[in-house]
Amino acid sequence: MEKRTISCNIHIAKSLETLDSSDAQLVKAAREALSLSYSPYSNFKVGAAALLEDGTIVKGANQENAAYPMCICAERSVLSITSNSYMGKKVVVMAIVVHNPNQRITVPASPCGACRQVLSETEDRQKTPIRLLLTSDSDETWMIGSAKDLLPLSFNGDLLS
Numbered sequence: 001m002e003k004r005t006i007s008c009n010i011h012i013a014k015s016l017e018t019l020d021s022s023d024a025q026l027v028k029a030a031r032e033a034l035s036l037s038y039s040p041y042s043n044f045k046v047g048a049a050a051l052l053e054d055g056t057i058v059k060g061a062n063q064e065n066a067a068y069p070m071c072i073c074a075e076r077s078v079l080s081i082t083s084n085s086y087m088g089k090k091v092v093v094m095a096i097v098v099h100n101p102n103q104r105i106t107v108p109a110s111p112c113g114a115c116r117q118v119l120s121e122t123e124d125r126q127k128t129p130i131r132l133l134l135t136s137d138s139d140e141t142w143m144i145g146s147a148k149d150l151l152p153l154s155f156n157g158d159l160l161s
């Protein structure tokens with residue numbers, strides 16, 4: 001029987017000062033986007049900011065609803081804004097910041113499964129990876145080279161139609 005191993009590399013920057021200036025600026029934009037969060041039920045706020053290939057920064061946040069399945073994550077909010085308002089522009093990097101006013105979060109939260117799937121398909125559509133920068137209330141930032149690294153063996157549309 002053959003064994004295959006799938007792994008993911010995460011680079012960890014202990015402070016924003018150790019990021020390059022463009023990445024640090026994007027993390028700050030994602031932190032600003034926390035103010036856009038509508039999260040009265042969980043108090044779990046997520047801000048995201050995407051750097052597009054032309055230098056545009058698109059910000060968005062999670063939007064909750066009393067009917068929980070209707071909630072939209074920050075990552076997919078940003079990707080929807082990008083797809084609708086900046087059609088054809090590639091996402092180069094996305095920074096994602098989590099915050100809960102009721103407790104200090106010191107470890108980054110990674111995108112949920114649904115967002116991983118949408119990020120993966122966005123990479124397929126644009127044919128380039130999306131680097132991810134994940135952080136929290138601390139400035140420690142986890143850097144991941146491609147959203148697909150978080151969703152190995154992802155489903156795609158190759159078998160459809």
Ligand SMILES: [Zn+2]
Pocket residue numbers: 073074075076111112113114115116
């Ligand atoms: Zn999500």
